[in-house]
Amino acid sequence: MPAVLVVGMVMAVSVLAGCAKHADFIEVRDQLATMSRSQEQDHQRVDAVLRRLESVERAKDAEAGRSRVDEIAARLQRIENRLAKLEETTIQPPAKPDPMSSDFRPSKPVKPAEPVTTAPGITPTSAFNLAYNDYLNGKYELAVAGFQRFVKDFSGTSLAPNAQYWLGESYYNLKDYGRAIQTFESLLAEYPGNEKAPAALYKLGLAAAETGDLVKSKRSLKRVLEEFPASDESKLAKNKLAEIR
Numbered sequence: 001m002p003a004v005l006v007v008g009m010v011m012a013v014s015v016l017a018g019c020a021k022h023a024d025f026i027e028v029r030d031q032l033a034t035m036s037r038s039q040e041q042d043h044q045r046v047d048a049v050l051r052r053l054e055s056v057e058r059a060k061d062a063e064a065g066r067s068r069v070d071e072i073a074a075r076l077q078r079i080e081n082r083l084a085k086l087e088e089t090t091i092q093p094p095a096k097p098d099p100m101s102s103d104f105r106p107s108k109p110v111k112p113a114e115p116v117t118t119a120p121g122i123t124p125t126s127a128f129n130l131a132y133n134d135y136l137n138g139k140y141e142l143a144v145a146g147f148q149r150f151v152k153d154f155s156g157t158s159l160a161p162n163a164q165y166w167l168g169e170s171y172y173n174l175k176d177y178g179r180a181i182q183t184f185e186s187l188l189a190e191y192p193g194n195e196k197a198p199a200a201l202y203k204l205g206l207a208a209a210e211t212g213d214l215v216k217s218k219r220s221l222k223r224v225l226e227e228f229p230a231s232d233e234s235k236l237a238k239n240k241l242a243e244i245r
Helices: 003-090 124-136 140-153 160-173 177-190 197-211 214-227 232-244
Strands: none
Touching: 124 140, 124 160, 140 160, 160 177, 160 197, 177 197, 197 214, 197 232, 214 232
């Protein structure tokens, strides 16, 4: 075979081989691009699914939180109901209204107080507020009857010392100083450490002064200074002592 023909055939084969390699490169590149786009789309779909899952989880968490709040609220309501029932069972049965004892009649004639009855199921707080409202409105006879009834029916409650104190205040405003002194002394004997003790001692001193018993008055006022020096009544007691010396 002539050398020229051989050379030509070799060159033709080389050209064809180069064209084939270039075509393969183009095809591979296109396939890679297609795969890349497919992977990008897959990533986007995965991200979308993940976002949906997150939103679902958040919704579940929110629902769980609401359920937890509802459960706590229900438990609190059940506890309040049990406390209310317990309070009702511990309250003494109300007694029938009796005429007021002569021991509690003020020495100064006053209009007879209307009888106070304790309605079935009334709470200590309600009974106290009824009597206290009468005191605030200047209806001291009604306040006396109300606080007397409270002390009788609810003597074991936390409001009993307050009721006894305002009973003494009601007597004091009626100028029944003897009954006021007895009430304040009873309060101090039964509840010596109660928050009403300084006020009771101070009003005891004032009531004693009104009766002319200056010895008892000074003794009570001095006790305020000695036992409750940081109380509001301490300064009042000091001023009153200066007046009656």
